[in-house]
Amino acid sequence: MELWETLLLLLTVCISASVLLSAWSQTAKRRQLPPGPAPLPILGNLLELRAYNILTFFKELRDRYGPVFTIHLGPRRVVVLYGYEVVKEALVDHAEAFSGRGHLATVDDFVQGLGIAFANGERWRQLRRFTLSTLRNFGMGRHSIEERIQEEAHFLLEEIRKTEGSAFDPTFFLSRSVSNVICSIVFGRRFDYQDQGFLTLLAKINENFVGMSGASGQLYEMFSWIMKFLPGSHQQLFRNLNDICDFVSERVQVNKASLDPDNPRDFIDCFLIQIEKESKNPSSEFHLKTMVMTILNLFVAGTETVSSTLRFGLLILMKYPEVQAKVFQEIDAVIGKNRLPAVESRAQMPYTDAVIHEIQRFSDVIPMNLPHALTKTMQFRGYTLPEGTNVFPLLTSVLKDPGSFPEPEKFNPGHFLDEEGRFKKNDAFMPFSAGKRICVGANLARMELFIFLTALLQNFTLRSPVDPQDLDLTPPLSGFANIPPTYQLCALPR
Known part of the structure; x- marks a missing residue:
């Protein structure tokens, strides 16, 4: 045999052995992980996923493998948790181990782990402590947070009165009002409509x-390593993020130029003061970049999640006028017509409270949750989850868990009422997630939903230009977020 033939044979044997060893190694690793469909090289489980929307795919895999299973989104391996019991066990009972933030490709390259929502380790702990403390104590200056929401509700009512009962799309009516609340806290000002x-x-x-919830956004989550270099609609996501970031940076510079450390006006001032306070601390995470990204996180999340929930809520109330009628009765009895709703009234309005909870449960605005990651290797339900493993604790599987909510696909305020009509808590109500990564703005969002919805129903009857039976509550897109359907409504003065 010629020398080159011998070398070629040895090379072929070595390559074959390496491929077999790699395949064996991957199989051995998968044996320690939760079960799931076998992945193809590079593509992962993409071919199976194409037959479903991603949430339906997850439900089918739960039926096949149980509440804990492994999937491959392209080359990316993810463990999925499906159902109230297993999500609660992970996020609450093992809160520290599941407190890492996993990868979200559509924002990772941009935020670089700097903002509160996407930070990890000591950076996340410092930012979260500061943000929670600042929001909790934000009675500073002229307005408490509740007064800011009430003020914005007044502007929203005035804007809707201008429609004089004609049909309109409420999308930007609601997002302007909701965003102005977080703007007044973060930037110290509201913006004209x-x-x-x-x-x-x-x-x-x-x-x-x-975009993050459509096909392009979901493909980017799987193949960002190549798609980031390719043209397509996903590139618009990054242009938008840059524009929003530029806006935040400009506001920071305005505050920096006029800062009075003894009289902080807003969240930016508080952060700038903290940066100066920790300027000699080498382990401090308080820098201009972390401030800009944290504000970006608060601004975006504080605008879209609550306004999307409200959009779903108004559509639901038009579809079920009998629910509207019961809320009218409670508002008239407890609040009356002559004062804006206040949070203290909520305890006296169990039906309205139940309706708002059910709107949040049913609309299921962030069904997949933000991805988590293991902060250490651990045994979980008989499987070995290595440190750094990405985990999807699916909020939709909790909010639609039939063991916690009978007939979960139906809108029913009775999910949150006892037999005497009193409000009833439900541990599976997790629209803000749970554990150490629960949304920092949860209390603010609860206040906004109550004040905005009750103020609207105190002043208007919501009617659809089409028959309520023809209203479709199905999200046109369902992925990272459940996107509310586009619709028209008529707000008739009461």
Whole structure:
């Protein structure tokens, strides 16, 4: 045999052995992980996923493998948790181990782990402590947070009165009002509803939520390593993020130029003061970049999640006028017509409280949750989950868990009422997630939903230009977010 033939044979044997060893190694690793469909090289489980929307795919895999299973989104391996019991066990009972933030490719390259929502380790702990403390104590200056929401509710009512009962799309009516609440906290000011720059920003935020939930956004989550270099609609997501970031950076510079450390006006001032306070601390995570990304996180999340929930809520109330009628009765009895709703009234309004909870449960705005990651290797339900493993604790599987909510696909305020009509808590109500990564703005969002919805129903009857039976509550897109359907409503003065 010629020398080159011998070398070629040895090379072929070595390559074959390496491939077999790699395949064996991957199989051995998978044996320690939860079960799941076998992945193809590079493509992962993409071919199976194409036959479903991703949430339906997860439900089918739960039926096949149980509440804990492994999938491969392209080359990316993810463990999925499906159902209230297993999500609660992970996020609450093993809160520290599941407190890492996993990869979200559509934002990872941009935020670089700097903002509160996407940070890990000591950076996340410092930012979370500071943000929670600042939001909790934000009675500073002229307004408490509740007063800011009430003020914005007044502007929203005035804007809707201008429609004089004619049909309109409520999308940007709601997002302007909701965003102005977080703007007043973060930037120390609200924006006029006709401000074109403000409207453009809201459109970009909305466009990103839609884009992340569509086919292009979901493919990017699997193949970002190649798609980031390719043209396509996903590139618009990053242009939008850059524009929003530029806006935040400009506001930071305005505050920096006029900062009075003894009289902080807003969240930016508080952060700038903290940066100066820790300027000699080498382990401090308080820097301009972390501030900009944290504000970006608060601004985007504080705008779109609550406004999407409200959009779903108004559509649901038009479809079920009998629910509207019961809320009217409670508002009239407890609040009356002559004062804006206040959070203290909520305890006296169990039916309205139940309706708002059910709107949140049913609309299921962030069904997949933000991805988590293991902070250490651990045994979980008989499987070995290595440190760094990405985990999807699916909120939709909790909010639609039939063991916690009978007939979960139906809108029913009775899910949150006892036999005497009193409000009833449900541990599976997790629209803000749970454990150490629960949304920092959860309390603010609860206040906004109550005040905005009750203020609208205190003043208007919501009617659809089409027969309520023809209203479709199905999200047109369902992925990272459940996107509310586009619709028209008529607000008739009460």
